[in-house]
Amino acid sequence: MTSSPRIKVELYYDVVSPYTWFSFEVLCRYRSHWNMNLVLQPFFLGGVMKASGNKPPMTVAPKGMYMQKDLQRNAEYFKIDIKLIEDPYNVLVQKGSLRAMRFLTAINLHCPEYLESVSRELWRRIWSKGEDIVADDSLIMAAKEAKMEENDIEKCLSKMDDSETKDALRMATEQAVDYGAFGAPTMVVHTKEGPEMFFGSDRFPLVAQMMNEVWKGPIPDQKSKL
């Protein structure tokens, strides 16, 4: 028996998006279940929305109302602790996520082994604990929670406004737009026939279908634990 090569799956993500947190955790959980080479790729959702002419769902009032319930239902389904944000316009639009995503891009360039854990801590801050993700102190605290060394934290913090970092984030965002992205999560499955883009944390059954894998729900190893 020969094993077929792993399929590269890119997750383009921005920690401002709670639905993307679901996809992030699901893909991390499926690493040992699917024949997949998962590539975590920070991008800037604000740039994607601008380039595609798309608008956040909350700009349509009934969609915004529905999203609050939908998020809570999905949080229960995916077993991820989500707390609704009280002042979403201020937190998600005015403050936004640019500094968080630049910090993650710097980590991806200089200490990539911490990318997953710091991303998770930033999501936990904004979407579980209702905490800031743009001030230096916030970034430092997230990195400490992720067990990064102080040297590495300082290094990445000092490099987050370098043109190398800014360019890397811009290029990742443009790459996603080239794949057809108009929001987040954007997943790209690199099949033999070429890249296939999927949008949304509700498309895992279709991703599985494309990859000839089995979608076992949001917690793939639940059964073996029973």
Place this chain on the structure above:
Amino acid sequence: MTSSPRIKVELYYDVVSPYTWFSFEVLCRYRSHWNMNLVLQPFFLGGVMKASGNKPPMTVAPKGMYMQKDLQRNAEYFKIDIKLIEDPYNVLVQKGSLRAMRFLTAINLHCPEYLESVSRELWRRIWSKGEDIVADDSLIMAAKEAKMEENDIEKCLSKMDDSETKDALRMATEQAVDYGAFGAPTMVVHTKEGPEMFFGSDRFPLVAQMMNEVWKGPIPDQKSKL
């Protein structure tokens, strides 16, 4: 053992929407699997979009591009034969579905036993065969495919522009908007605690979670057939 009362689940639907066809078939398939009293409720998607300030996904260019792939992937997943429409603006926007939905509303009022089968035939016309769904001849052909008697067809056709029919369709649409609808499919699960609205053919795992039922994928009786 006492059996708990069936949970009323309303599907608000318009045959102009292919995603709603997926939901329609799934709910019909799950009738014998879930403790559910399924109520099929024709409504007018154009009215919902207007009332909610929402716009069709294809008005954002990259979303429209993505939707073509997403529809085909979902068609494969749900095992429903979808053919993309070549001139969507003409068919979906200009021609629209008002006459089809009035015909279905008249059927719901006067011959409700044919509502499911004629709805299915109208979806098959527009989304499988690329055929018209607004001309009288088209409505007649769909009704004949659904084995309606000629008398009944004539009756429903003659009543589709009555104020009773128009009012019933308008009221169903307004009811859905009151439940928070901004698109289709809109499903309303009537729990003990009150109505819970779900949007989208990708929300069945969450509907199952709400109903304490098991989501067995798009074909619930597949395993028993193997």
